[in-house]
Amino acid sequence: MSTVAPVIARRNAEANGALIGYLPVGFPTLDESVEAAVALVENGVDVLELGLPYSDPVMDGPVIQAATQQALANGFRLSHGFEAVRRITARVDAPVLIMTYWNPVVQYGVDRFADDLAAAGGAGLITPDLIPDEGADWIAASERTGLDRVFLAAPTSTDARLAQTVEASRGFVYAVSTMGITGARADVDQAARTLVGRLDEAGAEASCVGVGISTPAQVAEVLGYAKGAIVGSALVRALAEGGVAAAGALAADLARGTRSE
Amino acid sequence: MALRAQTGPYFGDFGGRFVPESLIAALDELGEAYDLAKADPAFAEELAELGRSYTGRPSIITEVPRFAAHGGGARIILKREDLNHTGSHKINNVLGQALLTKRIGKTRVIAETGAGQHGVATATAAALFDLDCTIYMGEVDTERQALNVARMRLLGAEVIAVKSGSRTLKDAINDAMRDWVTNVETTNYIFGTVAGPHPFPEMVRDFQKIIGEEARQQVLDLTGSLPTAVVACVGGGSNAIGLFHAFLDDADVKIVGFEAGGEGAETPRHAATITKGRPGVLHGAKSYMLQDEDGQTIESHSISAGLDYPGVGPEHSWLASIGRAEYRPVTDDAAMQALRLLTRTEGIIPAIESAHALAGALELARELGPEATILVNLSGRGDKDMDTAARYFELYDQENPK
Numbered sequence: 001m002s003t004v005a006p007v008i009a010r011r012n013a014e015a016n017g018a019l020i021g022y023l024p025v026g027f028p029t030l031d032e033s034v035e036a037a038v039a040l041v042e043n044g045v046d047v048l049e050l051g052l053p054y055s056d057p058v059m060d061g062p063v064i065q066a067a068t069q070q071a072l073a074n075g076f077r078l079s080h081g082f083e084a085v086r087r088i089t090a091r092v093d094a095p096v097l098i099m100t101y102w103n104p105v106v107q108y109g110v111d112r113f114a115d116d117l118a119a120a121g122g123a124g125l126i127t128p129d130l131i132p133d134e135g136a137d138w139i140a141a142s143e144r145t146g147l148d149r150v151f152l153a154a155p156t157s158t159d160a161r162l163a164q165t166v167e168a169s170r171g172f173v174y175a176v177s178t179m180g181i182t183g184a185r186a187d188v189d190q191a192a193r194t195l196v197g198r199l200d201e202a203g204a205e206a207s208c209v210g211v212g213i214s215t216p217a218q219v220a221e222v223l224g225y226a227k228g229a230i231v232g233s234a235l236v237r238a239l240a241e242g243g244v245a246a247a248g249a250l251a252a253d254l255a256r257g258t259r260s261e
Numbered sequence: 262m263a264l265r266a267q268t269g270p271y272f273g274d275f276g277g278r279f280v281p282e283s284l285i286a287a288l289d290e291l292g293e294a295y296d297l298a299k300a301d302p303a304f305a306e307e308l309a310e311l312g313r314s315y316t317g318r319p320s321i322i323t324e325v326p327r328f329a330a331h332g333g334g335a336r337i338i339l340k341r342e343d344l345n346h347t348g349s350h351k352i353n354n355v356l357g358q359a360l361l362t363k364r365i366g367k368t369r370v371i372a373e374t375g376a377g378q379h380g381v382a383t384a385t386a387a388a389l390f391d392l393d394c395t396i397y398m399g400e401v402d403t404e405r406q407a408l409n410v411a412r413m414r415l416l417g418a419e420v421i422a423v424k425s426g427s428r429t430l431k432d433a434i435n436d437a438m439r440d441w442v443t444n445v446e447t448t449n450y451i452f453g454t455v456a457g458p459h460p461f462p463e464m465v466r467d468f469q470k471i472i473g474e475e476a477r478q479q480v481l482d483l484t485g486s487l488p489t490a491v492v493a494c495v496g497g498g499s500n501a502i503g504l505f506h507a508f509l510d511d512a513d514v515k516i517v518g519f520e521a522g523g524e525g526a527e528t529p530r531h532a533a534t535i536t537k538g539r540p541g542v543l544h545g546a547k548s549y550m551l552q553d554e555d556g557q558t559i560e561s562h563s564i565s566a567g568l569d570y571p572g573v574g575p576e577h578s579w580l581a582s583i584g585r586a587e588y589r590p591v592t593d594d595a596a597m598q599a600l601r602l603l604t605r606t607e608g609i610i611p612a613i614e615s616a617h618a619l620a621g622a623l624e625l626a627r628e629l630g631p632e633a634t635i636l637v638n639l640s641g642r643g644d645k646d647m648d649t650a651a652r653y654f655e656l657y658d659q660e661n662p663k
Contacts, residue, residue, distance in 0.1 A: 058280070059281050065425055065426075103542040129542075154281070156283060156287070
């Protein structure tokens with residue numbers, strides 16, 4: 001049974017959909033990343049996506065690269081990820097997903113990682129460089145522990161691959177809005193609307209759109225056709241420039257996008 | 262099954278496709294185009310003709326007795342990939358992938374480069390085939406290989422100095438992948454080595470295996486028998502697999518890859534990935550890599566930019582794991598001494614990358630004794646390394662340092 005899916009369903013029943021907010025663990029410090037995550041939830045973020053800093057983040061744009069590189073330089077360790085999940089879930093109710101590149105999980109041990117994430121109160125994993133084809137170990141471990149597993153779908157994915165991704169995912173499917181890496185964009189692609197429609201046809205219960213979303217208007221627009229909107233780089237930039245208060249303020253602003261008519 | 266028949270996506274436990282979903286369609290498209298090309302005699306003929314009339318294939322072999330005398334008398338024979346157009350083995354792969362780019366109708370190519378050899382080869386092919394070309398090169402490497410940056414620009418390529426991460430080859434690969442994710446509709450990624458996601462390890466190997474196919478026959482013609490050992494330097498591993506592949510099923514031929522031992526494999530400053538690393542996922546494939554306890558990639562070090570890479574191709578990891586090939590480290594200094602020795606004894610200036618294989622060949626010659634014949638892949642020439650060599654051996658006039 002998914003932890004994240006009921007929250008997304010509830011937000012679609014009582015508002016336009018769910019707001020999912022991303023922040024990296026350990027940026028600018030471990031304590032501030034925990035405070036910022038709590039502030040996001042207190043200001044209307046429904047689901048948290050905590051990124052684990054990684055040396056070779058091929059899916060990330062410059063804002064998140066800079067933040068995670070700083071976290072690594074400050075001494076980020078994988079154990080901090082579990083600690084952050086524990087501290088955040090002790091204070092707020094929103095489900096916390098970990099977003100991680102695959103090698104750290106492989107090195108920690110897929111089963112051990114799943115056990116420790118579940119024990120910390122985490123909801124599951126978003127895996128940007130793990131496709132279901134290569135994910136047998138993780139699918140087995142998440143079945144055993146009940147963790148959600150969010151795989152990515154892209155505008156270029158074939159129908160057969162979308163069906164496979166929908167089948168393999170639990171919680172939601174992460175629809176990559178545009179061809180590219182993370183980072184705010186002026187327009188969220190029409191490609192996202194088409195992709196979500198194709199995922200619906202493939203039987204997805206919930207598709208959430210990420211990459212390029214940074215304003216309340218974009219959140220509202222995306223929630224017109226998707227179950228959730230994912231914001232990352234814009235929140236990281238707010239945190240970098242204005243601290244926890246600014247990240248919280250942007251979250252409150254973005255959350256208006258979930259309620260607009 | 263013959264070892265030579267092994268194809269991707271997996272070589273034993275190594276290989277695969279650990280990439281964002283956004284790249285899967287492009288990898289599928291490339292893989293399918295490659296499979297079609299492989300089955301098409303016209304493609305093979307076109308590539309062979311380019312080899313003959315553009316690259317200068319077959320490259321010759323050269324026996325180097327004055328050099329070999331320093332290894333106890335075993336015969337040492339060089340496969341002269343340094344004589345190829347653009348100065349290294351990299352052109353073999355680039356011409357194949359550029360032809361494939363034309364076949365799939367894309368108009369722009371991107372590539373990563375460390376020393377600049379693959380970037381120069383790609384820019385060359387782009388000029389030849391009228392393709393737009395962008396080369397990603399770590400900022401650190403653009404500084405130590407400034408001549409190759411100028412060469413690529415002269416050929417019409419845009420060279421982007423990558424400022425993220427450790428600002429070396431691994432980060433250039435990351436940025437090239439980011440470019441590819443964003444521009445996949447128009448752009449093909451010409452990957453330079455036998456690492457990366459499927460189909461690159463298999464495809465790049467297939468474009469390089471001509472090295473060993475030619476050399477195997479050339480050594481037979483010269484000596485009447487197969488060599489006792491075949492050796493090559495290993496960064497990502499494309500020149501090495503190119504030589505080794507033809508010999509994989511010759512069980513009596515010893516296969517040894519020499520990794521960059523930097524300041525010593527026992528120090529933190531090396532690029533001896535198989536010797537000192539452990540399996541993990543980097544740049545789209547499962548293979549040996551240099552990493553810390555948490556799986557964060559560790560920065561490699563080598564005096565040779567072309568070997569300064571914390572990963573290695575999955576087929577090498579497989580060959581190491583089944584014991585068919587052996588991998589050993591060679592230090593910066595041993596490589597530089599071998600570079601000077603070959604230059605002084607034979608009048609051939611090798612690339613610093615290839616000098617690792619030369620140092621390894623001397624080591625192996627002493628072990629195998631005077632009856633042995635060792636075939637070495639001289640993967641590139643040393644022109645690009647003159648500044649490094651001049652500083653290392655203090656060849657600049659004191660009053661006029663460069």
